[in-house]
Amino acid sequence: MGNRIRFFALAFIMSLLVGVTNLSAQSITWAELPLLDWERNILQAFDRNNYDKVIDSAQNQANDPNNNAFLFIYYGHAQKYYLERNRDSAVYYKQQYHITLNRLSGANLAVLTRLIAMPQTSWNKKVNKQFLDAAFEKAATMEYLGSILFYLESPNPDVANGAIGGLQAILQQKRNIVLNGGTLSSSDRAWMSDNRLLQLLVQKAGETSSPATGFLSKIPAFARKKILGGAPACLALIEDPALPMLRQAATMGNANAAAVIQLIQDARGARLAKYPNSTWYSATGP
Numbered sequence: 001m002g003n004r005i006r007f008f009a010l011a012f013i014m015s016l017l018v019g020v021t022n023l024s025a026q027s028i029t030w031a032e033l034p035l036l037d038w039e040r041n042i043l044q045a046f047d048r049n050n051y052d053k054v055i056d057s058a059q060n061q062a063n064d065p066n067n068n069a070f071l072f073i074y075y076g077h078a079q080k081y082y083l084e085r086n087r088d089s090a091v092y093y094k095q096q097y098h099i100t101l102n103r104l105s106g107a108n109l110a111v112l113t114r115l116i117a118m119p120q121t122s123w124n125k126k127v128n129k130q131f132l133d134a135a136f137e138k139a140a141t142m143e144y145l146g147s148i149l150f151y152l153e154s155p156n157p158d159v160a161n162g163a164i165g166g167l168q169a170i171l172q173q174k175r176n177i178v179l180n181g182g183t184l185s186s187s188d189r190a191w192m193s194d195n196r197l198l199q200l201l202v203q204k205a206g207e208t209s210s211p212a213t214g215f216l217s218k219i220p221a222f223a224r225k226k227i228l229g230g231a232p233a234c235l236a237l238i239e240d241p242a243l244p245m246l247r248q249a250a251t252m253g254n255a256n257a258a259a260v261i262q263l264i265q266d267a268r269g270a271r272l273a274k275y276p277n278s279t280w281y282s283a284t285g286p
Contacts, residue, residue: 106139140169193241
């Protein structure tokens with residue numbers, strides 16, 4: 001009898017360990033897609049201002065799984081247009097803008113974030129940001145979640161803001177699962193309530209303060225969401241897991257923490273009105 005009890009106890013413990021192992025295996029690694037050797041080589045040529053080599057090397061690149069050759073060619077022509085006033089490159093830069101913009105995806109982020117960070121391309125700030133935003137918008141799928149999380153910590157504000165936009169789109173997809181009567185997977189629950197992510201979002205939420213923050217309580221709930229976008233909107237989509245950290249941040253002088261808590265209360269109220277027994281991760285409750 002004693003052996004049987006010990007056996008069942010051991011089996012129970014093993015089942016818990018398996019569950020923890022599976023959850024860990026499902027966790028998201030914060031990392032961008034690795035650069036290929038030829039991509040590194042062309043980036044070096046670009047950094048040396050050898051734009052003819054950049055264009056020629058990209059045009060002759062047969063193995064392009066990340067579809068970055070077109071991006072190198074466009075930026076090579078952009079530099080020749082700006083620095084050399086090359087007429088052919090000027091035509092290419094202007095005619096290929098929309099085509100290049102529409103071809104961008106999450107697979108381009110590792111190269112694009114490096115190209116726009118180079119001092120040589122700083123003159124092209126408007127296009128750089130448009131390209132970044134388009135790439136992050138296309139990257140708003142679970143396939144590129146690890147990359148998006150990685151770029152949240154970028155020192156480049158345009159890159160970090162683009163990543164916030166991509167993350168918000170993914171979080172909205174997860175929120176819709178619950179609001180449509182479903183339940184999030186254990187993997188989604190794990191990365192959405194990860195302390196590293198929550199701390200980063202709370203920090204970013206406190207970096208900027210809207211003039212309307214102090215009047216949020218007097219503004220209708222539907223309007224509050226529009227006033228506080230970015231990191232606050234992401235925290236509201238995550239909802240309950242963010243509350244303890246936000247309450248602590250509020251006591252430590254984070255000016256936006258109280259406003260974000262109000263956004264979360266709005267989100268909880270809307271969810272509970274639709275599904276009274278729901279939780280942040282499930283419409284049907286625990």
